[in-house]
Structure formats: structure tokens, C-alpha cells
Amino acid sequence: MxxxxxxxxxxxxxxxxxxxxxxxxxxxxxxxxxxxxxxxxxxxxxxxxxxxxxxxxxxxxxxxxxxxxxxxxxxxxxxxxxxxxxxxxxxxxxxxxxxxxxxxxxxxxxxxxxxxxxxxxxSDLPKKPMPKWIPIVGILLLIICCVFGALYFTRMSKTDQMSATVVQTYWKREINVEVYQSVRKSAWENDIPSGASPYNCELRYHYDSDTPRANSEEVCGEPYTVDTGTGIGEVVQDCHYRVYDEYCSYDVMEWVVIDTLSLDGYNSLAYWPISDSLTNDQRLGDSSESYLITFEAKGKQYPYQTNSYELFQQAATGSHWIIEVNGFGNVTGIKPD
Ligand SMILES: [Zn+2]
Ligand SMILES: [Zn+2]
Incomplete structure (x- = not known):
């Protein structure tokens, strides 16, 4: 300022x-x-x-x-x-x-x-005193929160070990297909990568500055008087500059996801989807794999999800495992029996 x-x-x-x-x-x-x-x-x-x-x-x-x-x-x-x-x-x-x-x-x-x-x-009138029940209710709510929090953590940490049998397996693999194409973006003229040619530029408010810049507008507050210690007052105004900059559109070549290839199955052998129709300007991008193993123990089913294909291959239907189940019935760990 x-x-x-x-x-x-x-x-x-x-x-x-x-x-x-x-x-x-x-x-x-x-x-x-x-x-x-x-x-x-x-x-x-x-x-x-x-x-x-x-x-x-x-x-x-x-x-x-x-x-x-x-x-x-x-x-x-x-x-x-x-x-x-x-x-x-x-x-x-x-x-x-x-x-x-x-x-x-x-x-x-x-x-x-x-x-x-x-x-x-x-305006200086004494404010109404706070009703006495407000702090009491606050303390009660705090106690209830503590009790529920404690219950939650004991249930989370309490685990049961059970022997279980795999009753179903499911896998899903996905790969993105990307194409190299022109993408329209917009940015402040100075931030546009070199090589890209800006167009459709317009002046927009960008930031405030204490000193004048190209394309800036001075904005001042109400005048006020400051004591100089001499009996003469100095009348001043606090001013700053609103700086405007060109904001432009530009085109840049980038890899863009245009499709996701996906395969899934209920057997224990998983495959990656393949594309035999990739053109010169296309490539395969990010991929993901996820495996779901469903166990049965004491008449109940327990699903377990993992990204490890090695673990999934060991979990053939009918194989025996020791599973760890927390208080909410979620499987937190598995190992072959
Ligand atoms: Zn004197
Ligand atoms: Zn006098």
C-alpha cells in the first residue's frame, strides 16, 4: 500500500x-x-x-x-x-x-x-448472560463423542482369526488408450509455453501492486489526516494499483485419454486387454488391476480386495486360508492355511 x-x-x-x-x-x-x-x-x-x-x-x-x-x-x-x-x-x-x-x-x-x-x-448494555444449560450440554456431547471414539477404535483394533475357504475370485484389468492431439488451454500471456501461439487475448484483472505497472489502474482510499508533530496535518491517501494482464487461449499438443480398454473374469488367470488397432498417433497409457477374493468362514462371506496378482493366483477356488477380520467384519489380512 x-x-x-x-x-x-x-x-x-x-x-x-x-x-x-x-x-x-x-x-x-x-x-x-x-x-x-x-x-x-x-x-x-x-x-x-x-x-x-x-x-x-x-x-x-x-x-x-x-x-x-x-x-x-x-x-x-x-x-x-x-x-x-x-x-x-x-x-x-x-x-x-x-x-x-x-x-x-x-x-x-x-x-x-x-x-x-x-x-x-x-451499545454498551450488558449482554444477556449465557444460559447455564449450554456448557452442560457441551460437556455431555464431548463425553458421548469420547465414548463412541473409544468404542470405534476398540472395534477397529479387535481382530478375529478364522480359517476360511475361497468361494469366488474376480479380476478386472484396464488400460487407457491415448491420442496425441491439439488441446485448447488458457493462461496469463507470460505463463504460456514458448512455441504455443496465443490468441483470443483479453485484459483481465490479475493482481494488486504498490507501484505502477503497464496496464494498471490506481485505486485510492478516503483521504485522512496524519499528525506531523508540528501542528500541521499531512493529508494522505492509501493507494495501490490494480494490474491488468492479457489472458489468452492457446493450443498445445498433448496425450489425451480417448478410451479405456477393460477385461474381467471369474477365473484365476487374468489378462491385459490388447488393442490391435492403435494408429500412429495413439499409445497405451496408464493401467490398473484389481482382484477380489471372496472367502467363506462360519457360514458367512468375507470379500477381500487386492492389487497383487501373485496373491490372487494363490487364492484358487476351494483353497484354505487363515483370514483376519476386524470388529466391522472387514478382512484386514490373509495367509494360506
Ligand atoms: Zn526551554
Ligand atoms: Zn488559554
Missing amino acids: ARKVLGYIELVWTCDSCGTRNPGAIRSCTACGAPQPIDVKFEHVDPATFNFIKDEALIRMAQSGPDKHCPYCGTRNLAETPTCVNCGGDLTVGATSRPVGEVIEPAVDPALQTGQSGSERA
Whole structure:
């Protein structure tokens, strides 16, 4: 976020002793002569309008840095002053600078102030206390969750070993057929692979930047005033740039899946599907195999799925196995009996 200076405005401060509103750059009260206090609050003269200062000397003063308070008598001095204008004390050591950078709140009209604090009071009303049953129900729900969680894990971990017989086997093998063809894609112009020629480009919003770029648009927030520590306010705006870039379509040659060859069977010898009609621009792609062995033990059937063809070939129909079954009836391990 870049901060843009729009100009400088005169601020005001209110005398603690007599209540007079004085111009920000005046260092002692114009009515009673009281010095401006160290923790003085600067305010806008008129929060609705910005009357920018044209006097170069005042602007230079605002830019020269925050005022310093004399360590001996407390009088406010300009940043560049080496000795106090009031007592002549040395300001190069021990002088405190006014804090800078604070955002200045708009001056509040005393007539409005009562109304405002009234509405604040309404929103400050104590909230309704939380009904007592809410934490109790929460704790009960937590206990129920814990009990079910514990039951779940004990059932998961509890396993039974049984001798079982293979009653059915099933296999399925698949291979993708791919073709090398032109694929339409779209991307930011800079991300398009070299060699591909972009077309149908259009400017689209891409990202925000603090600095201007080609095809960028400046976006600024509401102006606000910052304390420079001199009684002069700096009116600034936070700005950033919305950067637009070309977003284009392009064509690229890629292998694309156009078909899946599939074979399956209920015997124990599995085959890969073969294609004898592959053209020059086609190839076989990814393949997958899955085997399902159904066991029977104590009158119940237990299916078991694996990707191991070696294991599947051992599991001929009628062969005897030891199977491990968890609390949910799922087979978690098998070995020949
Ligand atoms: Zn005064
Ligand atoms: Zn002094």
C-alpha cells in the first residue's frame, strides 16, 4: 500500500487552562498565554473540508520533522531549533520529540457529543448472560463423542482369526488408450509455453501492486489526516494499483485419454486387454488391476480386495486360508492355511 500526500492543513488545539481553540502552529495560548501541553491533542478545523496550506514556509516546517519540547522549561520548539526560544536551554540533548504518524480524528461538535455518547451507552448494555444449560450440554456431547471414539477404535483394533475357504475370485484389468492431439488451454500471456501461439487475448484483472505497472489502474482510499508533530496535518491517501494482464487461449499438443480398454473374469488367470488397432498417433497409457477374493468362514462371506496378482493366483477356488477380520467384519489380512 503506497501512501500518497495530497497536501497539508492547519490543525487546532484547545487550551487546557481557558478552553480557547488555537491554530496548531501557535505554541502558546492566544488568550491566556499558557504553553501548549506536551500531550496536546490536535484536531481538524473543519472535518468536512481540506483547505490546503499554500504558504511554502509552513509546508517546509511540517516536512522538517516533529517539534521538540525543551527539557528545562517544556516549551515547544521547531525541530531544527538548537536552543530553546523561551529559556535558551540546549535542545540537542534530552529534548523529547512529539510522536508523529497518529491519525487525527475529526473534531467533534459539542452539540453532537451528547447524542453520540447516548448511542454508545445503548451499545454498551450488558449482554444477556449465557444460559447455564449450554456448557452442560457441551460437556455431555464431548463425553458421548469420547465414548463412541473409544468404542470405534476398540472395534477397529479387535481382530478375529478364522480359517476360511475361497468361494469366488474376480479380476478386472484396464488400460487407457491415448491420442496425441491439439488441446485448447488458457493462461496469463507470460505463463504460456514458448512455441504455443496465443490468441483470443483479453485484459483481465490479475493482481494488486504498490507501484505502477503497464496496464494498471490506481485505486485510492478516503483521504485522512496524519499528525506531523508540528501542528500541521499531512493529508494522505492509501493507494495501490490494480494490474491488468492479457489472458489468452492457446493450443498445445498433448496425450489425451480417448478410451479405456477393460477385461474381467471369474477365473484365476487374468489378462491385459490388447488393442490391435492403435494408429500412429495413439499409445497405451496408464493401467490398473484389481482382484477380489471372496472367502467363506462360519457360514458367512468375507470379500477381500487386492492389487497383487501373485496373491490372487494363490487364492484358487476351494483353497484354505487363515483370514483376519476386524470388529466391522472387514478382512484386514490373509495367509494360506
Ligand atoms: Zn488559554
Ligand atoms: Zn526551554
